[in-house]
Amino acid sequence: MIRVPLSVRWRDLDAFNHVNNSKYLSYLEEARLRWMLSVPGQGLDDHVAPVVAAANLNYRRPIEWPAEVDVELFVERLGNTSVTIGHRIVDAKDDSVLYCDGNVVMVWIDRETGRAAQLPEDVRASCS
Incomplete structure (x- = not known):
């Protein structure tokens, strides 16, 4: 779907000096x-x-500063009302570093009722 380059910011670090x-x-x-x-x-x-209905993150290794990363998004499952978006955060220079x-x-909801709604066709098309 998309690959987004991001710079790790100093403020992203915790007391252990990693993101x-x-x-x-x-x-x-983002x-x-x-x-x-x-x-x-x-x-x-x-x-x-x-809306985000669920998030699953597997932390494979710490990101240290300074760093440039790429966030890769891809479709894992396309449903009637939702899309499961797989993700990977990798090193920008070496995508074998995961x-x-x-x-x-992500579930699309009816704003009035708060219930699941049909996935918009533009979203479905962008996931193909």
Whole structure:
């Protein structure tokens, strides 16, 4: 779907001098938002919007500062109301250096009822 380069910031570090685990979620969020910007209408309208229903992160090795990383997003499963987005955070210069992998389930909901809604066609098309 997308590969997003990101720079590790000094403020991302924790007391152990590596990227705090919560920042991995921020990196993934940034990549998903950049992907959403490429979707016509961004998968949003007056009736439906995406929400994160589940997040699974496997921390494989610490990211130390300074570092440049790439966040890779890919479709693992395309459903009627959701998409499971696989992810990998890798070293920008050597993608065999894996920092994190896992997936996020995004569900489109009806803004009025809060219930699951049909996946917008533009989103479905961008996942193909």
